[in-house]
């Protein structure tokens with residue numbers, strides 16, 4: 001029989017708008033990444049077994065998938081899932097709820113539950129994620145922590161990305177109650193923090209003030225490494241279920257895992273004093289929370305491979321990429337500095353055109369709530385706004401960087417990146433033939 005696999009593949013790529021230059025360039029780049037991809041598969045295997053083991057130890061059963069309504073008293077599926085999360089993160093307790101609307105909400109619950117008027121919040125890793133500026137009151141906002149008399153202090157990273165230990169020591173005072181550490185870089189070009197570096201920072205802070213609560217914004221970091229920040233001293237980790245741990249299947253939700261007393265306060269804040277974890281029906285979504293969590297380690301591994309592929313191909317095309325082509329990864333985000341608004345828009349058009357849903361629509365920049373510049377987002381996702389699915393976004397401001405993440409499968413992430421390259425080529429913003437020659 002004739003072996004025509006390669007022709008088949010070229011044909012289907014051609015049908016999907018990819019020309020032979022982009023295909024050649026991609027295959028050359030990918031042939032150099034085998035070893036790194038093998039290491040990612042090893043981590044995925046470890047984390048898959050960690051999740052499986054947690055589900056077995058917590059006796060997940062078919063009856064956990066029954067829907068509950070109303071108050072949701074004695075919701076076995078919800079209560080068991082919270083045990084599974086606590087088992088995975090090695091914490092005393094967890095809150096995993098569809099009533100947590102997004103990552104910002106989860107972070108707001110964790111902060112406002114554990115801070116009281118007169119307390120101070122410290123970020124020792126620079127400016128937090130854009131939406132937290134309004135939660136904290138860095139930008140004046142209705143209902144912010146500042147309105148409740150909670151002050152905020154920030155110590156920036158040094159210019160080389162290292163912790164400013166002297167500055168942190170000086171910033172910690174009697175009122176410092178909670179320290180917020182963001183693992184992922186968000187919309188910045190600082191390095192993402194490894195779990196080990198987070199552990200060192202927490203060790204330093206607890207050495208100065210042992211009773212301070214150390215919270216980690218774990219968005220985009222789950223299952224990228226074998227350990228999580230709670231394995232290295234964090235009192236709470238917080239994240240969104242429409243990012244990594246929902247595995248693309250959870251349609252909504254957020255989680256907070258940590259020390260019992262911290263989680264208890266979060267539960268009283270999320271629902272009501274007196275009610276706490278006892279209420280909150282899981283409706284019809286609980287099975288997708290379990291299933292998404294089960295899929296998450298391999299979904300994350302595909303997204304990571306996509307991020308590394310993107311770094312390598314855009315570097316070859318002459319764009320600054322962050323993280324760079326070689327460094328080890330601690331989140332699934334890839335920043336590519338395109339240097340112009342047209343570049344950001346073209347990239348996002350390419351990602352949109354690669355989507356299974358809404359591939360025919362054209363993304364436009366808009367004034368998204370919570371952000372201080374217009375933002376363009378490309379997402380043709382099954383779950384609206386889900387950024388574990390192939391997605392890209394970027395604020396239309398200097399340095400005109402686009403942040404790329406996700407992909408439920410590696411082949412889709414790969415195609416999305418190829419389609420973005422193709423779009424830049426079609427728009428006359430890049431020369432793929434030059435890049436091929438240098439490879």
Ligand SMILES: *Cc1c(COP(=O)(O)O)cnc(C)c1O
Nearest residue numbers: 102103104129184186217219240
């Ligand atoms: C996404 C994200 C958030 C906020 O999550 P939303 O679900 O968009 O509200 C907070 N911090 C970081 C680092 C994030 O990546």
